[in-house]
Amino acid sequence: MKDLVRKNILNFQPYIPGKPIEDVKRELKLKEVIKLASNENSLGPSKKAVSEIKKMLDKISIYPDGYCFELRKKIANIYKVSENQVIFGNGTDEIIELAGKTFLNPEDEIVVSEHAFIRYKMAGDLMGCKVIEVPMRDYKHDLEAMANSVTKNTKIVFIANPNNPTGTYNSEKEFENYYSIIASKNSGVLTFIDEAYAEYVGETDYISGIDYLKNGKNVIFSRTFSKIYGLAGLRIGYAIGTPEIISYIERIRPPFNVSSVAQMGAIASLDDKRHLGKSKQLVFEQKKYLYGELKKIGLQYISSSANFILIDMKKDGKIIFQELLNRGVIVRAMGEYGFRNFIRVTIGTQKENKKFIKEVKEIL
Numbered sequence: 261m262k263d264l265v266r267k268n269i270l271n272f273q274p275y276i277p278g279k280p281i282e283d284v285k286r287e288l289k290l291k292e293v294i295k296l297a298s299n300e301n302s303l304g305p306s307k308k309a310v311s312e313i314k315k316m317l318d319k320i321s322i323y324p325d326g327y328c329f330e331l332r333k334k335i336a337n338i339y340k341v342s343e344n345q346v347i348f349g350n351g352t353d354e355i356i357e358l359a360g361k362t363f364l365n366p367e368d369e370i371v372v373s374e375h376a377f378i379r380y381k382m383a384g385d386l387m388g389c390k391v392i393e394v395p396m397r398d399y400k401h402d403l404e405a406m407a408n409s410v411t412k413n414t415k416i417v418f419i420a421n422p423n424n425p426t427g428t429y430n431s432e433k434e435f436e437n438y439y440s441i442i443a444s445k446n447s448g449v450l451t452f453i454d455e456a457y458a459e460y461v462g463e464t465d466y467i468s469g470i471d472y473l474k475n476g477k478n479v480i481f482s483r484t485f486s487k488i489y490g491l492a493g494l495r496i497g498y499a500i501g502t503p504e505i506i507s508y509i510e511r512i513r514p515p516f517n518v519s520s521v522a523q524m525g526a527i528a529s530l531d532d533k534r535h536l537g538k539s540k541q542l543v544f545e546q547k548k549y550l551y552g553e554l555k556k557i558g559l560q561y562i563s564s565s566a567n568f569i570l571i572d573m574k575k576d577g578k579i580i581f582q583e584l585l586n587r588g589v590i591v592r593a594m595g596e597y598g599f600r601n602f603i604r605v606t607i608g609t610q611k612e613n614k615k616f617i618k619e620v621k622e623i624l
Contacts, residue, residue: 268366268388275353275382279590293588294615296606298492299424299457299568303539303609305490306532309525313494316524324520331523334530335498339470344503347510348518352456352482352497355509356383356418359452359480359499362509363415364389371409371417373401375426375597377454380418389415399562399570400428407441410449420454421469422461425597425604427564432467439477450505453481456497457566459488459536460543466565473500480505485522487567488539489529494522543567546607553617557624568606570594577603580623587619 262270278297285293328348336343349355360383364370370384374393384391390413394406401419410417422429442449453469469481480501486492496518499506529535550569554561562570573580580603581593594602605616 290588294612295590296608297590297592299606300492301490306529306535308532309528312528313525316521323516326516331527345500347506348498350517351495352484355482355499358509360387368415369413371406377420377424399426401430403434403438407438410447414449416450416452418452422457422565426562426570427566429565431465451479455481456484460567461565485526491525494525496522496526543607546613568604570604583623589619
């Protein structure tokens with residue numbers, strides 16, 4: 261069987277998600293467990309979305325609308341783009357992978373940041389192409405160095421803005437410099453901007469990929485309903501690019517890849533501005549609380565523009581992860597991202613965050 265497998269699959273490492281609550285309860289025989297590992301919305305989904313989802317349950321014997329017509333129309337209207345500029349995926353992970361499958365050959369290159377979301381590198385590894393990893397500067401993407409790393413063989417530059425797991429973002433000024441360098445190279449490279457946490461950003465110099473798309477740049481940007489909209493369990497995300505870019509990716513998009521339940525939940529979530537506001541406010545307030553407590557403990561952290569915090573625990577993050585796990589708190593060790601002594605913690609409710617701080621104090 262090994263001889264039948266594509267060679268680059270043999271050493272391909274699968275993505276390892278955060279541990280589920282039920283697994284931890286079962287394995288460690290714990291009654292109460294909180295999960296602060298996967299950057300989910302601790303408030304859960306919009307009640308309006310849940311209500312609309314329930315209405316769909318007696319229709320699940322029918323295949324979903326493969327074109328996502330109603331949701332497509334809504335997203336296109338929000339961004340003032342044509343409907344043929346939007347594509348939907350089973351989470352943005354699928355769209356990242358589809359982009360890789362659409363554009364990458366073994367002789368091609370992609371450029372990623374050294375500590376960026378690992379799925380970009382995986383997209384390149386899957387297709388057997390060269391992955392150029394550019395070191396970060398001040399825990400964020402060094403866009404200037406990434407632009408300068410583009411060669412004639414580079415097909416895609418992946419940028420997470422804000423980045424996971426650091427929580428840092430790149431400003432409009434940095435992007436302007438990036439595109440200036442790309443233009444000087446006369447490169448047709450595709451810039452893929454992952455904006456999974458964009459709704460949490462409060463900084464005024466943040467800029468979305470939509471602005472560059474409308475300015476004629478060769479860009480595609482993605483967003484998700486898994487984070488601030490609280491629909492991680494339904495797996496739905498979308499991306500927007502030029503009609504030509506989207507048309508090529510659409511050719512290999514699996515049919516019916518987004519369920520009817522997910523589509524209805526997404527539409528209702530977009531309509532519930534109140535829940536969106538509450539979700540942002542909770543993160544803003546609890547981030548301040550966690551910053552203050554971490555300073556008291558003497559732990560350094562990276563200031564975050566997202567709904568999680570990267571924390572330097574001053575010892576192996578895997579050890580801290582396991583000790584917290586034993587106490588019913590699931591976080592994420594960051595060794596796989598090159599941060600051996602760090603953990604990443606989702607900003608939860610006040611009760612969850614107090615529990616986390618209490619257990620960290622006792623461990624240390």
